[in-house]
Amino acid sequence: MAENFQAITTRREEAQGFIERMVSRGLGWARKYSLFQYPFVTACCGMEYMSMAGARYDIARFGAEFPRFSPRQADLLMVVGTVNLKQAPILKRVYEQMAEPKWVIAFGVCASSGGFYDNYAVLQGIDKIIPVDVYIPGCPPRPEQVLDGLILLQEKIQAQSHKLIDRHPPEPELVRPAGRDLVSGVNK
Amino acid sequence: MSEFALQRIAERFPDAVVQGYSLHGDETLVIERAHLLEVARFCKDDPELDLKLPLSVTCVDFIDEKPRFELVYTLYSITKKHHLRLKVRVPEEDPVVASVISVWRGMDYWERYCWDMYGVRFEGRGPVKRLWMYEEFEGHPLRKDYPLRGRQPLIPEADVQDIYRGPGPGPGSPPASRPNPPRPSQLPVIK
Ligand code: SF4
Numbered sequence: 001m002a003e004n005f006q007a008i009t010t011r012r013e014e015a016q017g018f019i020e021r022m023v024s025r026g027l028g029w030a031r032k033y034s035l036f037q038y039p040f041v042t043a044c045c046g047m048e049y050m051s052m053a054g055a056r057y058d059i060a061r062f063g064a065e066f067p068r069f070s071p072r073q074a075d076l077l078m079v080v081g082t083v084n085l086k087q088a089p090i091l092k093r094v095y096e097q098m099a100e101p102k103w104v105i106a107f108g109v110c111a112s113s114g115g116f117y118d119n120y121a122v123l124q125g126i127d128k129i130i131p132v133d134v135y136i137p138g139c140p141p142r143p144e145q146v147l148d149g150l151i152l153l154q155e156k157i158q159a160q161s162h163k164l165i166d167r168h169p170p171e172p173e174l175v176r177p178a179g180r181d182l183v184s185g186v187n188k
Numbered sequence: 189m190s191e192f193a194l195q196r197i198a199e200r201f202p203d204a205v206v207q208g209y210s211l212h213g214d215e216t217l218v219i220e221r222a223h224l225l226e227v228a229r230f231c232k233d234d235p236e237l238d239l240k241l242p243l244s245v246t247c248v249d250f251i252d253e254k255p256r257f258e259l260v261y262t263l264y265s266i267t268k269k270h271h272l273r274l275k276v277r278v279p280e281e282d283p284v285v286a287s288v289i290s291v292w293r294g295m296d297y298w299e300r301y302c303w304d305m306y307g308v309r310f311e312g313r314g315p316v317k318r319l320w321m322y323e324e325f326e327g328h329p330l331r332k333d334y335p336l337r338g339r340q341p342l343i344p345e346a347d348v349q350d351i352y353r354g355p356g357p358g359p360g361s362p363p364a365s366r367p368n369p370p371r372p373s374q375l376p377v378i379k
Contacts, residue, residue, distance in 0.1 A: 086321065092343055
């Protein structure tokens, strides 16, 4: 009797797992084809963003049709261009205002790593302050590269597990730079 | 034409002019710090010079020379179509010059720039705000003794180690020593 009960509950869990997987795949399918982007455009990469969003390369073919200029309506943050230290708090705030689920693309080497601006004013990659899903190299990247990055992100979204009711993911570990020695660049 | 402006200012302000030279059609005048404002006003108001368009003020940091900074005022006359460059040497201990925004209102932007990037202060105007860096920033980043990668972040960052990236003095190295090339100010003096 007990064994039967065990078997039944196992099958119920399996059945629930099956439904969850189906829901997850359906949600993933829906989400990857309806990415509303928030273009955080700060520098010359913006030109390439425009050509990619325009009619010739046409990002609308991938369902990422509408740039939304409110972070609350967007679920893909595209950081396009150089982010300097004066702007970093703004970027962080924009990211925090976006509703879950949300993804981030670092568009161009400046957003990915600071690029050749290895100087006193530029943030060395946005992954120092917000988590990033896809990095697109290039200075600026070709539109094909961006579309490739977008397809990579779509594959990633499809492979993620989606739930109807989701929890907030843990925040990345950040440190206060208060005691940073300017000359050697290390924390005291 | 090429030394006209130099002659005119040297005649009018014999005490103010340290040096003047003309190179490739560009006239340059090195003047005393104390006389900057009256020379500037004369440049603008004189009908023969008519230098009404201030193009820029920038600063040069000669870190191993004795008045350390040199402010360079570039002026242009729209009606007469000639340039004039005024240079003023400013010592490091007392980096103060008279503000020229009472003469050219548009110099406000450049004076803020010189304060932000080089720490040169301007007298006779309201408080100077930083132009590009944030108010929390300490130091003046285009001075040659400011550390190359001296970043001062405003918000917490993930602690990714700085890796060495290409040539150039790395973190912690002193300012590079440079040979002394002959400077245009060693050209003949017309005073
Ligand atoms: S990666 Fe290149 S093109 Fe893009 S913002 Fe940086 S410098 Fe400009």
